[in-house]
Amino acid sequence: MQNHAYVVNGFLHGTVSPLDRGLAYGDGVFRTMKVVDGIPECWSLQYQKLEADCSALGIVCPSAELLMLDIQQLFATAETAVAKIIITRGDGERGYSLPAVTTPLRIIIKSAMPQFPDSNYGEGVKLRVCETRLSHQPKLAGIKHLNRLENVLARMEWHDPEIYDGILLDNNRHVIECTSANIFARFGDALLTPKLNDCGVAGVTRQRVMDAVPQLGLDAKIRVFDMEKLLQADEVIVCNSLFGAWSVRQIEDRMFPVTQLANLVRRVLAE
Amino acid sequence: MQNHAYVVNGFLHGTVSPLDRGLAYGDGVFRTMKVVDGIPECWSLQYQKLEADCSALGIVCPSAELLMLDIQQLFATAETAVAKIIITRGDGERGYSLPAVTTPLRIIIKSAMPQFPDSNYGEGVKLRVCETRLSHQPKLAGIKHLNRLENVLARMEWHDPEIYDGILLDNNRHVIECTSANIFARFGDALLTPKLNDCGVAGVTRQRVMDAVPQLGLDAKIRVFDMEKLLQADEVIVCNSLFGAWSVRQIEDRMFPVTQLANLVRRVLAE
Numbered sequence: 001m002q003n004h005a006y007v008v009n010g011f012l013h014g015t016v017s018p019l020d021r022g023l024a025y026g027d028g029v030f031r032t033m034k035v036v037d038g039i040p041e042c043w044s045l046q047y048q049k050l051e052a053d054c055s056a057l058g059i060v061c062p063s064a065e066l067l068m069l070d071i072q073q074l075f076a077t078a079e080t081a082v083a084k085i086i087i088t089r090g091d092g093e094r095g096y097s098l099p100a101v102t103t104p105l106r107i108i109i110k111s112a113m114p115q116f117p118d119s120n121y122g123e124g125v126k127l128r129v130c131e132t133r134l135s136h137q138p139k140l141a142g143i144k145h146l147n148r149l150e151n152v153l154a155r156m157e158w159h160d161p162e163i164y165d166g167i168l169l170d171n172n173r174h175v176i177e178c179t180s181a182n183i184f185a186r187f188g189d190a191l192l193t194p195k196l197n198d199c200g201v202a203g204v205t206r207q208r209v210m211d212a213v214p215q216l217g218l219d220a221k222i223r224v225f226d227m228e229k230l231l232q233a234d235e236v237i238v239c240n241s242l243f244g245a246w247s248v249r250q251i252e253d254r255m256f257p258v259t260q261l262a263n264l265v266r267r268v269l270a271e
Numbered sequence: 272m273q274n275h276a277y278v279v280n281g282f283l284h285g286t287v288s289p290l291d292r293g294l295a296y297g298d299g300v301f302r303t304m305k306v307v308d309g310i311p312e313c314w315s316l317q318y319q320k321l322e323a324d325c326s327a328l329g330i331v332c333p334s335a336e337l338l339m340l341d342i343q344q345l346f347a348t349a350e351t352a353v354a355k356i357i358i359t360r361g362d363g364e365r366g367y368s369l370p371a372v373t374t375p376l377r378i379i380i381k382s383a384m385p386q387f388p389d390s391n392y393g394e395g396v397k398l399r400v401c402e403t404r405l406s407h408q409p410k411l412a413g414i415k416h417l418n419r420l421e422n423v424l425a426r427m428e429w430h431d432p433e434i435y436d437g438i439l440l441d442n443n444r445h446v447i448e449c450t451s452a453n454i455f456a457r458f459g460d461a462l463l464t465p466k467l468n469d470c471g472v473a474g475v476t477r478q479r480v481m482d483a484v485p486q487l488g489l490d491a492k493i494r495v496f497d498m499e500k501l502l503q504a505d506e507v508i509v510c511n512s513l514f515g516a517w518s519v520r521q522i523e524d525r526m527f528p529v530t531q532l533a534n535l536v537r538r539v540l541a542e
Contacts, residue, residue: 016286017286020287020294021423022294023357023359024301024417025418025422026419026420027420027423030295093274094353095451096426098427109290114365133408135408135470136406137404137421139403146296146297147419148297148367149297149416151296151367152298152328155366155368171407199406
């Protein structure tokens with residue numbers, strides 16, 4: 001893969017031990033963020049979430065300073081690119097028991113900033129509804145951990161490049177998220193986003209959108225709702241750390257009105 | 272880790288790319304088996320299950336011949352050790368979509384055969400019941416994939432070395448398995464093992480026990496049952512590829528009679 005460069009435990013072009021528990025069990029967490037001129041966007045929020053996710057698994061998160069040194073090693077000033085940070089519990093013995101001493105592994109991967117079509121910003125994107133359901137695991141809900149086979153299976157369901165992402169439901173057919181974005185549905189001046197107590201990833205941008213929308217006269221609310229409810233929304237937007245926010249113009253056969261909301265949300269997020 | 276040796280894609284002491292999807296998403300499968308004099312026990316069944324698990328994820332499994340060459344490179348004749356085989360989908364680009372071309376990664380890890388206490392064979396083992404529940408994901412049930420955080424969390428629940436393993440229940444409080452073994456409960460001449468349609472790993476040894484017990488006058492049955500039912504069993508045994516079968520002498524506070532069943536099962540499995 002020539003489109004990537006990486007630093008592993010501080011070493012450029014470093015590699016990973018076959019005994020790493022991130023590989024063996026998905027025993028670790030990750031984050032994806034935009035890096036502009038060598039500085040990760042919303043670094044303090046991103047690091048806070050990385051540390052919280054590590055802590056939920058009992059992994060000692062490397063310091064923000066150490067990760068920042070890695071990032072500075074990999075990203076030039078005057079470039080905009082994507083950083084993925086992976087923290088694993090480190091090498092393990094055979095079996096699930098934790099070794100007496102673990103040394104977390106840290107990986108930073110740089111990849112090119114995706115070239116999103118202009119129409120995603122102007123006209124919004126099209127979503128589908130995935131057949132793969134997210135299972136309920138309250139102990140892991142919200143955490144961006146390395147057990148992501150459900151997302152992989154869901155993303156394997158379609159090949160149509162016109163479809164930007166797929167909506168993931170849980171086993172109760174409640175709306176949870178997209179495979180790589182969180183989702184919001186506006187009903188009047190209420191902006192609803194799914195409750196993620198049983199499954200899903202609580203992204204940093206989801207929280208930032210919730211914090212930002214009161215400025216736009218909207219009330220952000222965390223709610224449990226199903227597809228039938230979502231399809232009745234006045235409008236739908238999706239968000240993640242790379243594109244900010246986009247309108248959803250279509251879900252399966254249902255067309256949605258596209259207003260200025262996503263543009264306004266992006267503007268507030270950029271402030 | 273000095274207790275291990277490994278071959279990665281045929282290379283002794285090889286390493287893994289930070290872009291590997293097994294690491295990024297747990298996008299892969301594994302198997303653990305005993306290797307005696309350079310030959311993996313029940314190789315044909317083990318390979319068959321490896322290939323079926325790969326296939327369930329849409330991964331092309333490396334050939335049995337290739338894996339056997341790796342094993343022969345790593346294991347000397349006249350030694351008994353443990354082989355763990357990991358197959359991942361290989362390197363990926365950023366994001367869940369599969370790259371246009373994927374080249375599966377194969378890893379064989381050799382580790383020392385664990386020294387199980389003699390009493391596990393004679394007197395049986397003690398189990399506890401885990402608080403961590405297995406979530407329902409029918410698309411992944413039965414598969415020994417690399418998304419094993421539930422097992423990791425469950426194994427973190429206890430430190431008492433007297434407890435050999437923990438029983439995992441699902442969200443309906445049905446008995447599923449132990450963190451690293453399958454479980455059987457005898458009621459008269461019926462030997463029940465949990466249905467694994469929603470979660471759990473359908474081990475090769477579980478299948479071999481089911482196939483073998485008619486010789487012992489027992490009827491193997493796959494059933495849905497909860498802890499209350501399990502605690503009423505005449506006896507309980509656990510099985511995996513490394514130890515074969517052991518009696519369970521105790522689950523939490525409940526003592527079980529230990530008969531010759533586990534010994535007989537081990538004898539039949541060894542034939």
